[in-house]
Amino acid sequence: MANIRKGDLVQVISGPTQERGGDRGKQGRVIEVQLEKNRLIVEGVNFVTKHVRVGQTQRGTKTGGIETHEAPIHVSNVALVNPDTKLPARVGFTVETDKQGKTTRVRYFKDSRRVASKKATKATKSTKSESTVDTTVAIETDAIATDVIVPDVIDEKTTKAPAATKAASSAKAAKKDDK
Numbered sequence: 001m002a003n004i005r006k007g008d009l010v011q012v013i014s015g016p017t018q019e020r021g022g023d024r025g026k027q028g029r030v031i032e033v034q035l036e037k038n039r040l041i042v043e044g045v046n047f048v049t050k051h052v053r054v055g056q057t058q059r060g061t062k063t064g065g066i067e068t069h070e071a072p073i074h075v076s077n078v079a080l081v082n083p084d085t086k087l088p089a090r091v092g093f094t095v096e097t098d099k100q101g102k103t104t105r106v107r108y109f110k111d112s113r114r115v116a117s118k119k120a121t122k123a124t125k126s127t128k129s130e131s132t133v134d135t136t137v138a139i140e141t142d143a144i145a146t147d148v149i150v151p152d153v154i155d156e157k158t159t160k161a162p163a164a165t166k167a168a169s170s171a172k173a174a175k176k177d178d179k
Helices: 114-131 156-178
Strands: 010-012 027-034 037-040 049-056 062-070 078-080 093-095 103-109 134-141 143-151
Touching: 010 037
Parallel strands: none
Antiparallel strands: 010 027, 010 078, 027 037, 049 062, 093 103, 134 143
């Protein structure tokens, strides 16, 4: 629990993804640490709606209604974010001594294996995008020349669609012959 302190930047690493309405992948600052419950309150993460009874203050303004607050999240569901790479990383501690002999624990971020894999995926994406180059082919039909753009890479959908329609039409013809 001593790994994460108030003010640290953390990322949610478990639960449903953001596309499914969850908080996985969101980053935020730690607002509060609840040591006895092993829970954190993170800014912008794990919102809950709270119905508060409508009341009145001394000045006559109304309070209450439906409010949204950040709820606590368990420590095991978040990871500290390395400020250099902006990715979640594991943390280690080293013990350092001062000139006066005072020992302190210093937190450091361990090297992440994710950094190398992200660079590798970017390299493969760039080579794929360069290979899809269109070429122009001149087709002559009935003495009229037209230019048609033909891609080097043919989609699987375009190749399967005519075959599927041919198969469906041949199946229908076979049923008619059977009758």
